Every structure is written in structure tokens, then in C-alpha cells.
Amino acid sequence: MGSKRKSEDSISRGTPDNTEKRVKTSTGLENAGAISSESSFQEQIRCHLTELEKLIGQMMNSPDSIRDHITEARHDIVKAAAKLEKAFAKTKDTSSSGGNDSNESKHSEQNFDISGTPGLPQLPPIKDKSLEKAVFTHPGVVGDCNTISSDLSYDRLEILGDAYVELIATRLVWDRFPNLPSGRMSQIRELLVKNETLAEYATSYGFDRRASVPRDHLNQPKRWNKTKGDIFEAYVAAIILSDRTNGYDVAERWLSQLWIPKLSGLDHVRPPNFQCKEALAKKIMGKGVKLKYIDERPPIQLKGGMQTFFVGVYLTGWGWDNQHLGSGQGLSKTSAGDQAASQALLNKPLIDEIAAVKRAYDAKTKTERATLNQS
Known part of the structure; x- marks a missing residue:
């Protein structure tokens, strides 16, 4: 009984050394770097996630004396999550260094499911892996844009994607609202292509979790929102560029399915007869x-x-x-x-x-x- 009370007191004080040791022991994150094969890495990562969820669940269900100190223990959970993120990065590096495009594609699909998010259409794949990598790379993490090829980031892709997104949106509004004045068409198109809308889609598909961006972006909501919108536009461009035959049709079909729910509530904007x-x-x-x-x-x-x-x-x-x-x-x-x-x-x-x-x-x-x- 005394030993149990001593254990609870130790947890409630949130001693950093003890808590960090407990997180490390329960998750085994320090061993992630020792796994050599891709499948073993991914199995280990799934275990990390399960154990981390259990740890958080145990803390939330603890007595009040423990729950009151969750803020202190959260510091250690953040450390564990950072180690988990490194394990993900090592998995990606291992896949890329193998020089096997099929393995790299398999890894991408396992960690970022493109089979379709609930309520959203299936995310079309990017067939060119170098373009896919560029889509999720911010120019700020590849160095000076004047000295390093912009093909390493989404810098150029975003410009092209922006044009494609606006063109596809315009065609959709044109077809859905016949005879609508140009001013009203522009207003409805803006609803579809504005940065907030595209950033929302990017988050829903997990683009934010895949992106390599400067750390300070994450602490600046407006800037981060703009970045997510840019990544979404770059993704559209990459779909089209990686499949010169069918890419545009695939992107148009996907975006139209995304946008239709937003337009379905606007049928009342069809112009009256003005009689x-x-x-x-x-x-x-x-x-x-x-x-x-x-x-x-x-x-x-x-x-x-x-x-x-x-x-x-x-x-x-x-x-x-x-x-x-x-x-x-x-x-x-x-x-x-x-x-x-x-x-x-x-x-x-x-x-x-x-x-x-x-x-x-x-x-x-x-x-x-x-x-x-x-x-």
C-alpha cells in the first residue's frame, strides 16, 4: 500500500527524469534507429503509436492527483513524439536509399492513405516520385533559391497548379450555372479557389503532416495556411505533369468531386427572369x-x-x-x-x-x- 502511494506521488510530481525514463521504456523509441528493413520500421512505428496512446489514456484516467499534473508530463510526451517523428524520417530515408521506386510508393501509401478520406473523394497519386517529393518540400528548407534548383521544392509547381485550379473551377461554375453574370461567376469561383478552402482540403488529406517546412511556419497561422494552400496547388500540378495523357482529366474529375458539395447549396444563385x-x-x-x-x-x-x-x-x-x-x-x-x-x-x-x-x-x-x- 505504501509502495503504491509512493509510486503515485512520484508520477503526480511529474519529475522530468522519471517521466522521461518511463516514456522511453514503454515506447522503446530509442531502438527505432536500429531497425534496418522498411517493414520492420513500420511495424515498430505502429507499436510506438499504440503504446503512446495507452500512456496518454492511462494519464487521463488517473486519479485527480495525477491528472492535475498532466501539463508537466506533457513535456515528456512531446519528447516521445519527436523521437517518433525521427523514426518516420528514417523509414522514408531507408526507402529512398534502396533505389526501389515500388518500395517508396508502398511506403507512401501505407503512411498516407490515398484510398479516400471519409467525405472526400479518393486522392489521385502522383506518378513521378521526384515531383511528389518536391510537392511537400518548402523552398525555405532547400537553401537559397538562387543557387539551388527550384525543382527540389514546390516553388514552381505552385504557380502552375494555381492556374490549373482556377481554370478547372471556372469551367465547373460555367457548366453548373448557365447564363450567370461574370461578376457572380467570379464570386463563386473565389469560394472554391481561395486559400482557406485549399488549405482545408490539404489538412483533410494529411498534406500538412507530410510537408517539410521551416519550423517558424507552424507558429504563424496565416503563413501556415498559405503554405498548405500552395502545397495543394502544387499537388494538382504534379498530378497533371506526371501523367501527360490523362493527368488533367484525373485532376479535373477529382477537384470537381471536391467542390460539388460547396456548390450544391448555391443553386439559388441562378439568375431570375428579372420581369x-x-x-x-x-x-x-x-x-x-x-x-x-x-x-x-x-x-x-x-x-x-x-x-x-x-x-x-x-x-x-x-x-x-x-x-x-x-x-x-x-x-x-x-x-x-x-x-x-x-x-x-x-x-x-x-x-x-x-x-x-x-x-x-x-x-x-x-x-x-x-x-x-x-x-
Whole structure:
């Protein structure tokens, strides 16, 4: 009983030397470098992960006296994770040094599954392994770009990938939203190609875990987000470059499957017929009469760069001065104005009253003209 209490006290104090020793013993990370074959490395790594998960689980299920000191013990877990990361790196180095492309491909697929993430389409492979390595290498980790070939990083690939991504997105929006004005097409395309969207996909596919980047990037969220977006664009370029025959079709099919869920909620942006403005004008417009469509409040910014506009229609004439007839909202000023006209037409008592005044005026004008012609 006394020995058990002594053991718990030792853990709760979070003594660095003791905790580090316990982590090393339970995970056996210090022996990772001694494994020579690729399959043995990977088996050892799986064991490391299992043991590390057990260690964390035991700590989380410990009595309060232990759980209160998890922050101290976390330092040792981070050390263990760093050793695990080195084991992964050694596995990759061993695979590359063997000069066997098939083994390198097998290793990549085992550690980074391309069979499809839940909710996402299957990730197309990059057939050229040198391009694949460049995709996940930041220019900042290969030295001076002026002295070292940029083919070692994603520097050039990202530029080409950016163009492909924008082209494929434009074609998708063009096909899905026929007759949509160019301004609205640009807004929807931005929703698909903006950096936040691409970085989100990169994270979902585990690109961030495969990337070699300067350490300071990880502590700068905006910069890291931009880097993940660049890696995603480079990946698209590498798919196409590594398969000159079918690469573009593969990339287009994959990106379209990725983007369709984002577009499915935008079917309402298809342009209306814009007939309500014409119907309202035909019913109440006349000489000296003015219909004004005015912004009633500032537009609201939506995700993806789109906006919601708020427009009201007002009448001056037939005895009314700046009379409000109706209000509407839409993803463009044109659609918001048309909705305002639609609401005005639904306000039948007022519109019928205005129309009656117009008819009386037109009848009077017609009679005066007939009398003038007779004389």
C-alpha cells in the first residue's frame, strides 16, 4: 500500500527524469534507429503509436492527483513524439536509399492513405516520385533559391497548379450555372479557389503532416495556411505533369468531386427572369414619374466573398413623393431590385390606387388630344 502511494506521488510530481525514463521504456523509441528493413520500421512505428496512446489514456484516467499534473508530463510526451517523428524520417530515408521506386510508393501509401478520406473523394497519386517529393518540400528548407534548383521544392509547381485550379473551377461554375453574370461567376469561383478552402482540403488529406517546412511556419497561422494552400496547388500540378495523357482529366474529375458539395447549396444563385421591374414600370410609370431603386442598408459580406444586397423601390409622381413600394434582397443589386419590385406588385391596394390615378390621367390626356385634333 505504501509502495503504491509512493509510486503515485512520484508520477503526480511529474519529475522530468522519471517521466522521461518511463516514456522511453514503454515506447522503446530509442531502438527505432536500429531497425534496418522498411517493414520492420513500420511495424515498430505502429507499436510506438499504440503504446503512446495507452500512456496518454492511462494519464487521463488517473486519479485527480495525477491528472492535475498532466501539463508537466506533457513535456515528456512531446519528447516521445519527436523521437517518433525521427523514426518516420528514417523509414522514408531507408526507402529512398534502396533505389526501389515500388518500395517508396508502398511506403507512401501505407503512411498516407490515398484510398479516400471519409467525405472526400479518393486522392489521385502522383506518378513521378521526384515531383511528389518536391510537392511537400518548402523552398525555405532547400537553401537559397538562387543557387539551388527550384525543382527540389514546390516553388514552381505552385504557380502552375494555381492556374490549373482556377481554370478547372471556372469551367465547373460555367457548366453548373448557365447564363450567370461574370461578376457572380467570379464570386463563386473565389469560394472554391481561395486559400482557406485549399488549405482545408490539404489538412483533410494529411498534406500538412507530410510537408517539410521551416519550423517558424507552424507558429504563424496565416503563413501556415498559405503554405498548405500552395502545397495543394502544387499537388494538382504534379498530378497533371506526371501523367501527360490523362493527368488533367484525373485532376479535373477529382477537384470537381471536391467542390460539388460547396456548390450544391448555391443553386439559388441562378439568375431570375428579372420581369418584375418591367411589370411594375408598365403598371404605374408615366410622364414625369420616377421609380428609384435605392440601397436601404449596407450589404452583408458572406463566406466565399459573396454579398447580400438590400434594395427598396420608391415612387415619386401621381401625387406621391418618395413613396416606399417594396423591399427586396439578393446576391446582386439587380436581383435585390427585382425582388423589391415583386414585393411592390404584391402590395395590391397601393399599386391599384396608383394605377387608377395613372389611368385617369391617361384618359384625360387622350380626351384633350382628341378635342384638340377636332378643332
